[in-house]
Amino acid sequence: MVENGITIRQATVADIPDLVRLRRMMFESMGFDDPAKLDAGDAAAADYFSRAISSGEFLGWLAVTPAGEVVSTSGLVIDQHPPGPGNLSGKTGYIMNVVTHPAYRRRGLARRLVQAALAWLGERGIQRAELHATDMGRSLYEELGFAAHTGMRLEMRK
Amino acid sequence: MTAHTPLGGITIREATLDDAEIIYQQRLAMFDDVWGPLDPEGVAAMEATFIPWVRRGLADGSYRGWLACDGDGCAVAGGGLIVHEWMASPGNPDSRRAYIANIYTRPDCRSRGIARRIMNAILDWCRSEGLKGVALHASPYGRPLYESLGFEPTNEMRLNFE
Numbered sequence: 001m002v003e004n005g006i007t008i009r010q011a012t013v014a015d016i017p018d019l020v021r022l023r024r025m026m027f028e029s030m031g032f033d034d035p036a037k038l039d040a041g042d043a044a045a046a047d048y049f050s051r052a053i054s055s056g057e058f059l060g061w062l063a064v065t066p067a068g069e070v071v072s073t074s075g076l077v078i079d080q081h082p083p084g085p086g087n088l089s090g091k092t093g094y095i096m097n098v099v100t101h102p103a104y105r106r107r108g109l110a111r112r113l114v115q116a117a118l119a120w121l122g123e124r125g126i127q128r129a130e131l132h133a134t135d136m137g138r139s140l141y142e143e144l145g146f147a148a149h150t151g152m153r154l155e156m157r158k
Numbered sequence: 159m160t161a162h163t164p165l166g167g168i169t170i171r172e173a174t175l176d177d178a179e180i181i182y183q184q185r186l187a188m189f190d191d192v193w194g195p196l197d198p199e200g201v202a203a204m205e206a207t208f209i210p211w212v213r214r215g216l217a218d219g220s221y222r223g224w225l226a227c228d229g230d231g232c233a234v235a236g237g238g239l240i241v242h243e244w245m246a247s248p249g250n251p252d253s254r255r256a257y258i259a260n261i262y263t264r265p266d267c268r269s270r271g272i273a274r275r276i277m278n279a280i281l282d283w284c285r286s287e288g289l290k291g292v293a294l295h296a297s298p299y300g301r302p303l304y305e306s307l308g309f310e311p312t313n314e315m316r317l318n319f320e
Binding site for chain 1: 185189193196197200201203204207208211212220221238240242243245246247248249251253257259260281284285289290291292293294295296297301304305307308309310311312313314315316317318319
């Protein structure tokens with residue numbers, strides 16, 4: 001799908017270097033600045049993507065310029081939660097890896113990429129989507145209908 | 159299988175395949191407590207999907223359950239854990255993500271610290287597996303317990319499709 005010269009398409013294993021590059025950009029914009037940890041994260045992500053894109057476990061979407069540069073991404077995995085009355089299949093789409101190169105922000109690319117993931121879920125009858133929002137992303141997700149939820153997390157101490 | 163020391167006549171044990179029906183009944187009661195009376199059609203549909211799902215999970219280890227049993231072996235509380243294969247990140251080199259579900263205590267057994275013992279059994283298991291963190295969705299009733307165990311709210315958002 002082309003709009004304003006930018007094409008949205010699904011990611012393949014050939015796109016792993018771009019997915020890893022933008023994922024690192026996302027962590028850097030969240031304030032991660034230890035190069036050793038970022039490098040280790042890159043290697044682990046590349047390994048995960050090569051396994052999970054091939055198996056269909058991870059789905060990615062890319063925004064590509066006419067010159068072929070990948071400038072924004074989104075990602076989706078399907079989590080299997082226990083079936084419940086509000087979600088009989090228990091399947092929940094978890095959206096992550098939403099990041100746009102700083103020079104390409106404010107153009108609606110992340111919106112188009114998240115909408116592509118939501119459309120994929122809709123076509124398969126998956127009733128629920130979740131994500132963790134940065135402050136930068138929150139207003140977009142609210143516009144798309146996401147609302148703050150009851151998630152809590154415990155970080156284990158050694 | 160680990161059985162925790164009885165306290166007040168209550169023993170915590172891990173669930174087996176034979177407990178699928180009990181886990182289902184506890185889950186149903188949990189939703190009933192949080193959301194009010196459930197639509198019978200929804201309950202029937204959930205029974206059809208949940209029981210096979212949890213049996214599969216108990217069999218292959220993707221779902222683990224813990225039950226608190228009284229002196230007669232009757233389950234009065236329970237909880238479960240799902241471990242997803244996941245992606246490492248700079249803050250967490252582990253490729254697994256753990257999610258706690260189905261924390262429930264029968265109304266006549268509440269305020270005795272039983273859910274806390276269930277949670278501690280689950281957290282002990284997570285620690286013994288070297289998991290770096292664990293997530294859950296809290297009902298208003300459960301939140302104070304989770305907070306006292308160190309859980310903190312996250313930036314999670316959810317969308318339910320029409």
